[in-house]
Amino acid sequence: MLELLQFTWTDLLNPEFYIQNGGLWLxxxxxxxxxxxxxxxxxxxxxxxxxxxxxxNELAREVFDTGNDFMNLLLIVALVVAAGVLGNMVGxxxxxxxxxxxxxxxxxxFFKKKHLLAAKDFYDKHGGGAIVFARFxxxxxxxxxxxxxxxxxxxxxxxxxxxxxxVAWAFSxxxxxxYLYKFFLDRFGxxxxxxxxxxxxxxxxxxxxxxxxxxxxxGRENK
Numbered sequence: 001m002l003e004l005l006q007f008t009w010t011d012l013l014n015p016e017f018y019i020q021n022g023g024l025w026l027x028x029x030x031x032x033x034x035x036x037x038x039x040x041x042x043x044x045x046x047x048x049x050x051x052x053x054x055x056x057n058e059l060a061r062e063v064f065d066t067g068n069d070f071m072n073l074l075l076i077v078a079l080v081v082a083a084g085v086l087g088n089m090v091g092x093x094x095x096x097x098x099x100x101x102x103x104x105x106x107x108x109x110f111f112k113k114k115h116l117l118a119a120k121d122f123y124d125k126h127g128g129g130a131i132v133f134a135r136f137x138x139x140x141x142x143x144x145x146x147x148x149x150x151x152x153x154x155x156x157x158x159x160x161x162x163x164x165x166x167v168a169w170a171f172s173x174x175x176x177x178x179y180l181y182k183f184f185l186d187r188f189g190x191x192x193x194x195x196x197x198x199x200x201x202x203x204x205x206x207x208x209x210x211x212x213x214x215x216x217x218x219g220r221e222n223k
Contacts, residue, residue, distance in 0.1 A: 015048035016196055019055050024062040024076075027052055028083045035145050036087035045138055046173055047200040052076060053177025054193060073178050077170045084166035088131070088145040092158055095149025102146070119143030120150075128153065131161035135169035 018026050030043050052059060053073070060072035063079075095102075107113055119140050123130040134144035148158050184190040192199060 013044060015044040015051040015200060018044075018048060019051055019059070024059045024079075027059065028079055031080055031083040032087040032090075034087060035084070035142055036090035044200075045141060046136065046169075047203040049080065049170065049173035050177035050199070050203060051196060052080075053174040053179075054181045056174065056178050073174060077174050080170040080174065081163075081166045084135070084170065085162055088162045088166070089159075091142070091145030092149040092153075092155075092162075095146035096152060097149070099146075099150030102150070115139045116143050116146070119147045123147045123151070128157055128161045131158065132165035132168065135165040 018030055022029075027048065030048060031045075034043050034045050053076075056073045056076045057065075057069065060066065060075050063075065066072050066075065102113075102116060105113065119130075119134070119142075122134065122137075122140050123144060126133055130140075130144055131148060134140045145158075145162070181192045184192055
C-alpha cells in the first residue's frame with residue numbers, strides 16, 4: 001500500500017499508472033470522473049482507453065475472465081460505456097443545478113472557466129452532436145455535459161447522444177489499443193508496451209490540438 005502512495009504528480013498524466021496500480025476499478029473511476037466530476041479535466045482519457053485496450057485481458061480477469069480474447073475486450077467496452085454514460089449524466093445534473101454559479105466562479109487549479117467557455121462555444125456550433133464529438137476531445141469532454149445541463153437540453157435527446165458518444169469512444173479507443181498492439185507484435189515483433197510514452201504523447205498531441213487552437217482563437221477574439 002505504501003508503494004501505491006509513492007508517486008509524482010506527473011504519474012497522474014500517465015495512463016499506464018492507473019492500470020498498473022489501480023486496476024479495473026480505478027480505471028473505471030477515472031472514466032467516470034472525467035465528466036462526472038468537473039475537476040477531472042486533467043485526467044487522461046483517450047490515451048487511458050488505448051492502454052486499457054492493450055491490457056483488456058488482465059482487466060477482465062478482475063471481474064470475469066470469459067476465456068476468449070474478443071469477449072474480454074467487449075466486457076471492458078461495456079463497463080467503460082456504463083461508466084462514461086453515468087459520468088455524463090452526473091455532469092448534466094451538475095450543470096442544470098449550478099450553471100449560473102459556474103459562470104461567476106473564479107479560476108482554481110481544478111476549475112478553469114476558459115474550458116467551460118470553449119465547451120459552450122463548441123456546443124453552440126454543433127448542438128446535440130457536440131455531446132458525441134466531445135468524447136474525443138480533452139477538456140471539452142469534461143464540460144460538454146455540464147453545458148448541456150446549463151442550457152437545459154432535452155433529457156431524452158441528451159441521453160441518446162450520451163450513449164452514442166460513449167459507445168463510439170469506447171469501441172474506437174479500446175479496439176485500437178488492443179488490435180494495434182497485437183498487429184505490431186505479431187507482424188513486426190514490436191511491443192508497444194515498451195514504447196507507451198511515445199504512443200501516449202502522440203495521442204495527447206492529436207486530441208488536444210483542436211482544443212488548444214480553439215482556446216487560443218477564443219482568447220484572441222476577446223482581446
